[in-house]
Amino acid sequence: MASKMGVKNVVQTFLLLVGVFTSQAIDVNVIGEWKTDLGWEVTCGWQTLPNDTLQSVRLYNNGQQFMIFRPEKHGTSRSEVFRTPENFMNVDCTTTADRGQQGKCTLILEPYQPPVYDFTYTCEVSGERPMFRIGKKDFYVRVLVPPSDAVLHVKSPEDPTSPRVTLNCSSTGLPAPSLLWNVGGDKVQADFSKRDWNATSKLWQSWSTLSFTRSDLSSTATCLPEVKSNNETIKGKAAVYNSAESLCGILKLTVFTMMALHLLS
Known part of the structure; x- marks a missing residue:
């Protein structure tokens, strides 16, 4: 009986810790819209807990990482331009509060040629030790602009x-x-x-x-x-x-x- 009670207490403690960790994950929000004469603008905003410090922001296109922002290495901001035969991609990441507790990464995707395939943009925000909290959010970008009025x-x-x-x-x-x-x-x-x-x-x-x-x-x-x-x-x-x-x-x-x-x- 004592052994069963011990196992039960361990399980309850584990579930409680998981619940606390999940409830205290970094808040990540991703929004996007089509901009006339520009392309898609997708913004990832984050907010950590008051006692946390930003470690990194990782950006993915269809699951493949294409950029990482580390305040320890890059300072309070980082901007990069990526060019492919199909599009021009400009990424601007910046922190708006001490220790990177708040900030955003804005992606401008400007197509050179008619886009065909939809893609998933992922923003993953990680905190520093000892908790290493993580917040992650996907945003599905659909290659669709409704027809204008005839x-x-x-x-x-x-x-x-x-x-x-x-x-x-x-x-x-x-x-x-x-x-x-x-x-x-x-x-x-x-x-x-x-x-x-x-x-x-x-x-x-x-x-x-x-x-x-x-x-x-x-x-x-x-x-x-x-x-x-x-x-x-x-x-x-x-x-x-x-x-x-x-x-x-x-x-x-x-x-x-x-x-x-x-x-x-």
Whole structure:
């Protein structure tokens, strides 16, 4: 009986120590967002316990360490630039409190070429002896920027009374948005589609052109942008062309022209 009680007490003590160690781990928080004309900005912030001292911050890309920040070696901050054929990566780590008890590492990932693969960014923060507390957090960076609202431009025909109309639609996103046309409730194929990688915005830009004949005052043409990522479809805001408004304008122009000719005769 005494032996069983001893084992039970040891187990309880061990679990208590584990609970204390876990509850006193370093607080690590990682946030990220897409920045227009820049790329992804991912920030790892940390806060240790008041009696702790920062030993190191290790940064990983898909489980592979690419940078370590040690205040004992680097001082209160460290900045590094990493270049690959696909992207430019700038990392800036700095402490904002004595002994490294608070600080952050900011990663700017700027793609040179269209990014394809998602990645996991990991930030691991370690304290000094005797506790060697550790805080660790993963952040999943998805190669996805939802499509922008569709922008529609109407190309005016040479004959203003012609029922034929040409529409140009555009949208940006990552991956490249598809532009889907619908006329009078029916899906139709575009006459021309194109996409280009914009090195300034770091996004794909898609264009599409459709020509059709306005058959009545109730028909509309809709251009809907969407991107597909990880078996998910993300739609942007559609742009709508209303034939009624255009045809009414043509009718008014025709009536005005006839009245003017009548007055001149």
